[in-house]
Amino acid sequence: MQNLTIGVHVAAPDAPGLVDGIVAAERAGLDVAWLTVGRLAPDPFPVFAAAAARTERIQFGTSIVPTFPRHPLSLAQSALAVDEIAPGRLRLGVGPSHQPMVESVWGIPFERPQAHLREYLTILKAVLQEGRVAFQGEILRAEGEIDSPREVPVMAAALRPRAFRLCGELADGAISWMCPWPYIRDVAAPALAAGAAQTGRAKPPMVVHAPIIVSEDAATVRTAARQQLGRYLRLPYYARMFQDAGFPEAAGPELSETLAEALVVTGSEEQVAERIATLPDYGADELLAMVLPVGDDPQAGIERTLALLGKLARLDS
Numbered sequence: 380m381q382n383l384t385i386g387v388h389v390a391a392p393d394a395p396g397l398v399d400g401i402v403a404a405e406r407a408g409l410d411v412a413w414l415t416v417g418r419l420a421p422d423p424f425p426v427f428a429a430a431a432a433r434t435e436r437i438q439f440g441t442s443i444v445p446t447f448p449r450h451p452l453s454l455a456q457s458a459l460a461v462d463e464i465a466p467g468r469l470r471l472g473v474g475p476s477h478q479p480m481v482e483s484v485w486g487i488p489f490e491r492p493q494a495h496l497r498e499y500l501t502i503l504k505a506v507l508q509e510g511r512v513a514f515q516g517e518i519l520r521a522e523g524e525i526d527s528p529r530e531v532p533v534m535a536a537a538l539r540p541r542a543f544r545l546c547g548e549l550a551d552g553a554i555s556w557m558c559p560w561p562y563i564r565d566v567a568a569p570a571l572a573a574g575a576a577q578t579g580r581a582k583p584p585m586v587v588h589a590p591i592i593v594s595e596d597a598a599t600v601r602t603a604a605r606q607q608l609g610r611y612l613r614l615p616y617y618a619r620m621f622q623d624a625g626f627p628e629a630a631g632p633e634l635s636e637t638l639a640e641a642l643v644v645t646g647s648e649e650q651v652a653e654r655i656a657t658l659p660d661y662g663a664d665e666l667l668a669m670v671l672p673v674g675d676d677p678q679a680g681i682e683r684t685l686a687l688l689g690k691l692a693r694l695d696s
Contacts, residue, residue, distance in 0.1 A: 383658060384665040385692040386411030386440060387685065388588070394421040394429070401430040405437035407689030411470065413440040413667055418484055424457040431465035438468045442554050442588060442667060443536045445476035446495060448485045451502040452521050458507060462529050471507075472554050472586075473499060474536030477614050493541060494518060500535060500549045507531045534586065538620045540570040547574025547582060552665075556588040557611055559641045560661040562624035563587055568662030584664035591644040592671040593651050593684045603673040604639040643671060648687050655691060 389400035389412050401412040412430070414423035427439040439461060444454060454473070461469045475481070475492035482489050498516040505512035508531070511524035534552035537543045543566075546553035553571050555563060568585055575582040590608065594600050611617040612629055621629030621638060628635045644654050658666055670684045 383655070383663070383691075383695055384410045384584075385655075385688055385695065386413050386438070386665065386667050387688060388413045388415060388442065388667060388669040390415075390669075394426050397421060397423075397426045398430045398433065401426070401437065401439070402433050403685065404689075405434045407685045408693040409437065409685070409689050410692050411438040411440050411665075411667070413442045413472075415442055416444045418480075422457075424461050427461045427469065428464050431461070431468070436468075438470055439465065440470040440472055440534075440667075442472045442556075442586075443474040443476070444472065445481065445485075446473050446499045447475060447481045447487045447489065450521070451499050451519065452506060452512075452523055455503060455506045455525075458531055459525060459529065462531055467530055470532050470534060470552075471503070472534040472536065472552075473503065474554070477616060479614065491518065493545060496535060496542075497545060497549065500533060500545075504533045504549070504551075507533065534583075537567065537571075538616050539623075540566055543567045543570035544574035544577070547571040547576075548578050548580075549574075550583055552584040552586055554586040554588055554667065557590075557608070557617060557642060558587070558620065559624045559626070559638075560587070560589075560658070560663075562620070563663060564661040566623065571662075585662055586665040586667050587658060587661070587663040588667040588669065589644055590642060590671045591651065591655075591668045591684060591688070592673055592680055593648055593687055594645055594673055594680055595647055596674060597645070599674045600643060600645045600671070601636060601639050603671055604643050605634045607671065608639070608642065609634040645671075648683075651684075651687060652691060 387404050391397045391400050404412045475496050478489040498519040502514050502521045507529050510528040513522045532551035535546050535550040537546050537553045572582045618629050626638045670681045
């Protein structure tokens with residue numbers, strides 16, 4: 380397998396469970412433990428601080444922190460705390476999220492998301508990586524400094540070409556989610572490279588966030604995919620991306636079997652390992668695995684999948 384960083388999205392019903400999941404990910408051999416900031420789930424930064432006391436090497440990633448509810452300097456404060464407790468282990472992923480989430484949950488107008496993200500990245504990278512910021516944009520303003528610059532990568536979520544170009548231009552990595560791999564190869568990766576070329580910088584890493592489960596029960600996996608992933612068809616950005624990727628049925632209400640098969644990496648250990656091994660051929664530098672719970676004993680499938688992912692990460696280290 381080509382060099383591929385392998386991380387996992389850790390999920391649990393509460394903060395202690397998230398810490399336990401991060402510990403389990405390190406014991407399995409994975410490179411990165413990622414947490415998602417959604418609705419009223421536990422904030423990731425105290426979880427990372429607690430996990431740092433029980434781990435030694437695994438990196439901590441956010442995929443993603445929505446930008447609209449938090450000023451970038453407030454987010455920088457949280458990042459500083461984790462970086463001081465676990466130096467060099469934090470990877471900060473941000474993104475605008477989606478209109479239904481931002482407006483219904485936080486009551487904030489979802490306006491000019493790409494312009495907002497551009498200014499947000501500019502502020503966050505300046506204060507963390509240069510040690511100071513004095514910025515007055517059309518949307519955001521920030522002024523402040525920290526005691527010393529930090530080596531905290533600032534990454535961003537992306538779905539459409541414009542967002543991947545922005546990541547290439549400004550961010551330290553692009554994080555996709557639910558993108559079919561041919562779309563990564565044919566649309567996302569070229570846009571990321573074009574954005575980097577525009578500013579004369581090296582192309583940042585492409586992180587492919589994908590649902591994965593080791594299971595030979597294809598019917599059960601398809602059912603789980605429809606139940607757990609079908610809601611993305613109701614989010615306009617995702618629905619348009621799926622259609623652009625060659626799945627016109629994504630304009631409808633249900634996740635098709637063809638689209639489910641394109642999105643979910645599944646099969647035996649050997650089949651899943653073989654498919655993951657092809658990921659760099661699609662322009663990916665990292666895998667962010669969301670382990671899909673399926674069947675009557677979902678924990679068994681999760682543990683089986685984590686064991687495989689950890690084995691692949693150790694082989695690639």
